[in-house]
Amino acid sequence: MKSEKSKEILKFPKATFERLKQYHALLTQLEIEQKQRYILSEEIAEMLKITPEQVRKDFSYLKTSGKPKVGYNISELLAELDELFGIKANDNIIIVGAGNLGSALANYKGFQNIGARVVAIFDKDQEKVGKMVGELMVLPLKDIPRVVRRFHVRTVAICVPEDAAQQVADLLVAYGIKAIWNFSTRILDVPNDVIVQNEDITRGLLSIKHMLAESEKRKYENSEV
Amino acid sequence: MKSEKSKEILKFPKATFERLKQYHALLTQLEIEQKQRYILSEEIAEMLKITPEQVRKDFSYLKTSGKPKVGYNISELLAELDELFGIKANDNIIIVGAGNLGSALANYKGFQNIGARVVAIFDKDQEKVGKMVGELMVLPLKDIPRVVRRFHVRTVAICVPEDAAQQVADLLVAYGIKAIWNFSTRILDVPNDVIVQNEDITRGLLSIKHMLAESEKRKYENSEV
């Protein structure tokens, strides 16, 4: 029974784990569309711009298996991934910062697909407190501990301006928060047992810039030959 | 001279390139703070939760070198990374979708640090057209081709609801856009020569869920011994 319990979180290659998240998103989408019941590794590969061999290799770590010439059962695969990511075990999260970004997050409908729910949104600005964001009323920061206790909140999204991010993080750590979802570009300094997930969007744009530069370069070289 | 030109975009290990973006963000922050002129590989490593050896290995691909016992000159390192990422070559980008997320993006101040500028924001909703988002007036979709031509826009951020994302992508591809910065969770189907950068935020939350589950598991196991 112990070994059972321990096995619940399997050890995948880190790279595989990252792709499993992509498969999960794709399969969720396909499941909603209801257009097909099976999917080939080839089709998945094409949509995610990877190779079919890679897809099959990744799936070989799962219990679900595919049928030659038929592919993988979408519902079955999705169910296993849901289980794997603990989608059914709902996580209550809160948002600090009720600006545009915080509001966008609060209104985001996709959280239910990954077993998360936004239970409250906070702002230090008295002007914003009391206003509605979607179905939530903006609360003052002092209410954070109460909400955290009541809803067993472990994860907090920080959506405040750069210069307030560290301060808010310190506060949350003091309140016993386990994980910070950091939407500021500020590198946060927190104790080692607090999980920080940086969601610095500028990284994506840097990748685009780089890829654009590379394709320009290729064009230049080809025209030269 | 050809070889000069070709060398402008150096070949780094992919993993190193990803970390270079983190170093860039960190150094940008330190440069703004003006608290120190030099930084040790050890200090960088601690802030980014990697090893100092990794940092030095990554930097060995750069021209900038550090001084034993002194570290790396922050300005010098940042200047090289700026050059490397083409920060000085400004990129004009546009945003489609003037909801909370699009508005957050339009108001984001950090773009200048990575050589990007939002020149326009669009929405299909007539109610939103004409309203101000920061310093930009929301424009109707039909104005996209004009703006793209006038500002040489290559990159577009898609901030529309899930079910409109593919449609907008098709439109943009037809207008000759080179790169799509996709903020919807929808997997987009576009021609191979169009760059797509997916900014699916739910992935970060899945990582958090997984890390929380792992640390719970560790706690459980330790208490059992």
Place this chain on the structure above:
DNA sequence: TAGATTGTTAATCGATTAACAATC
């Protein structure tokens, strides 16, 4: 049955870590 696709093993490739000489 023939052909297509899966799943797995082995080979290759790439990234990280370890070790240590060079240098301030």
Place this chain on the structure above:
DNA sequence: TAGATTGTTAATCGATTAACAATC
């Protein structure tokens, strides 16, 4: 000078790709 830190080479580790048998 002694000690700390950098930078590089070699060793290890991990991930991807190739090859191919199994199977529908």
